Amino acid sequence: MNSPDLSKMKQDCSNSKECLEMLQMILDGEATTQQKEHFLKEHLEQCMPCYKNYHLEVAIRELLKTKCTSHAPQELVDNIRKQVSQKLAS
Amino acid sequence: MEEVIREQYSEQEKQSIFNKEFMPHINSMYNFAYRLTLDPDDAKDLLQDTYLKAYRFIDSFQQGTNAKAWLFRILKNSFINDYRKKSKEPSKVDYQEVESYYNSEDVDRQITPDLRVEALQDMIGDEISVALNSLDVDFRTVIILCDLEGFKYEEMAKILDIPIGTVRSRLHRARNLLKEKLSEYAKKMGYKNA
Numbered sequence: 593m594n595s596p597d598l599s600k601m602k603q604d605c606s607n608s609k610e611c612l613e614m615l616q617m618i619l620d621g622e623a624t625t626q627q628k629e630h631f632l633k634e635h636l637e638q639c640m641p642c643y644k645n646y647h648l649e650v651a652i653r654e655l656l657k658t659k660c661t662s663h664a665p666q667e668l669v670d671n672i673r674k675q676v677s678q679k680l681a682s
Numbered sequence: 683m684e685e686v687i688r689e690q691y692s693e694q695e696k697q698s699i700f701n702k703e704f705m706p707h708i709n710s711m712y713n714f715a716y717r718l719t720l721d722p723d724d725a726k727d728l729l730q731d732t733y734l735k736a737y738r739f740i741d742s743f744q745q746g747t748n749a750k751a752w753l754f755r756i757l758k759n760s761f762i763n764d765y766r767k768k769s770k771e772p773s774k775v776d777y778q779e780v781e782s783y784y785n786s787e788d789v790d791r792q793i794t795p796d797l798r799v800e801a802l803q804d805m806i807g808d809e810i811s812v813a814l815n816s817l818d819v820d821f822r823t824v825i826i827l828c829d830l831e832g833f834k835y836e837e838m839a840k841i842l843d844i845p846i847g848t849v850r851s852r853l854h855r856a857r858n859l860l861k862e863k864l865s866e867y868a869k870k871m872g873y874k875n876a
């Protein structure tokens with residue numbers, strides 16, 4: 593996405609609910625190329641609320657990925673491996 | 683499992699599938715178990731049960747299909763059958779609140795005009811983790827599957843046994859609820875700094 597000219601952007605979105613849904617579909621990798629290009633080029637770069645929403649959605653996803661993942665305790669992993677190999681051996 | 687086809691794997695093949703296709707997802711699976719049960723001990727038990735179940739039903743796993751989705755579905759079903767009742771669900775009042783919120787038209791309003799990217803950047807602690815855990819389990823689940831694990835809507839529909847349209851709307855609502863929680867934190871942090 594190019595950096596839009598912020599001063600020329602619309603300050604209100606007439607379609608904000610549908611826009612947010614489209615934005616999420618794009619970020620989820622579920623939109624078609626056509627939908628994506630249309631929305632990014634024809635709307636996002638001209639619409640301030642959507643442009644802000646886009647960055648907010650991206651930031652939340654990044655925060656989730658850095659803060660909400662975890663590692664299985666090694667002891668548990670070893671234990672699962674052990675139990676399965678015992679089943680294999682039996 | 684809905685698959686009718688059953689493989690007949692040799693012991694060696696079983697071992698290989700288990701190690702190469704199932705074990706690489708163990709951290710994601712543990713995280714899912716933990717986020718569902720919200721209890722480290724229950725998460726351990728649930729993860730272990732799931733992996734042993736996966737091994738037991740390995741003949742219904744087709745090589746070349748998505749092992750991660752297959753495992754997540756088993757974990758989700760085990761959670762519903764064995765853990766959901768004893769896990770720390772939100773109190774009854776909270777739950778009713780969530781349900782009425784779920785069913786109201788209000789959820790579709792634009793609710794987060796005051797949540798800014800800058801506020802998120804100040805959330806360097808466990809705010810987002812606490813916010814995620816505070817959501818009703820159905821909402822929590824779709825955010826984990828989509829935003830953390832990168833499942834497609836279609837895969838989520840299979841894992842959760844719900845239509846794709848429901849995946850989409852639940853996800854949309856879950857994200858609104860998460861943003862609402864985050865903007866509450868942002869406000870609190872704002873007051874603190876003021």
Ligand SMILES: [Zn+2]
Nearest residue numbers: 605611639642
């Ligand atoms: Zn817009």
